[in-house]
Amino acid sequence: MRVLIVDDEPELCAQIAETLKQQRYAVDVAGDGAAAVEKIFTDPYDLIVLDVMLPEKDGFSVLGEIRAEGKTIPVLMLTARGEIQDRVKGLDLGADDYLHKPFSMAELLARIRALLRRSHDQASSQLRIGRICLDINTRAVTLGDQPVNLTPKEFSLLEFLLYNRNRAVSRFNMAEHVWGDAFDPFTMSNNIDVHIKNLRRKLDDQAGKIIITVRGVGYMVKDEQA
Template identity: 40%
Template sequence: MLTLFPYLSRIKPDFYNVKILVIEDEKDLLKAIKNSLEKEHYVVETAEEYYEALDKLFVYDYDCILLDIMLPNGSGLEIMEELKSAGKRENVIIVSAKDSLDDKLKGLDLGADDYLTKPFHLAELNARVKAVLRRKQLDGKNTIEIGNAVLDLDNRELRIGGDMVVLNRKEFDILNYFMLNKNRLVSKMALAEHVWGDHTDQADNFDFIYYQIKNLRKRLQEAQANFEIQAVYGIGYKLGEP
């Protein structure tokens, strides 16, 4: 089952007029994804089977495609092959229950930008979409720059003022999520869903988030970052100027 914890914000996202195609044959999941993305102010179109998806892909251009592998009348990997043959460079996130290494590697080899295995949380999906869109804006550099910090998403490295700052895996994931959502209010639930996934359901409270953010703040301060993670009492956090 898909666990839904919508991330609500009064601040509109950085992306306007972004067009996304969701290719998915599970009607309930398709509806949930569409509703979630529309809350982020994206323009969302859908396709439920292979030929409908191909028709839309070769008539319209999309900023991002969410693609299931198992489809009626064909497969998502066949769609990837068609796109590659036609020289259409789209931003594709494969979303599928098939988690075999072969499928993942084949999808990435055909040009997919990311791979998300079902079941997943909508907060995680939204973060992946934002990451793909930001990489497109950055001309494929796959880095996020805020203030004097550069976050390298491929090598999972943080540099502040040119110096390397060592982060553990959770600290990197937290900072990545905050940098993707700069100046936006991030609820504790959304952060937990993104970084800890299914393990969040087993937690009695959010103390584990507090301790990770406390350590991350200390590392940023010691490295003299010119931004900070600010607490918003009773709600969550946001990344902004000191």
């Protein structure tokens, strides 16, 4: 999952980014509202952590532009101000949740997980396909009752495919969400294919019955009943 952090406090941004990366999220950062809008309208994100008080454009303006263009990306707003009118304004503009500074990283992660589940109509913290179970809370994967040791990139690819089950996902889209801006378009396709090959081996899916190759596009996971 790819998250954009928008805050003008470099130390806080770095702390949030490191925490999310440890949880295997792909993370981008913007230090002001104008830079945030440019990124949001250029790159795909699964969630935005958006501070209210920003230079160039404040968080309310950024949120207003996002929703005015019909983007339904979940937005978690951060604010040092606790006034009810600020919360009401943000929610009226389309914010999905609010978190007051200072906050614990544990609470931030819990809010992010909840918003991602909600945005994908996922009531449970567990994503399942066949004998495979991925728990977005514990960041663990099991095959039957046996743990599967995945690299961070393998985990992120599997998570992205499971969130998009029954839909073909292009290699480019997978790279954008898993590697963020740090991928080389010239080696991207081979890198994705190597990671998928390793995933299939670890998930006992060498025949490609779970992670299906969609020729000319990329990959998908498909429910048996779909």
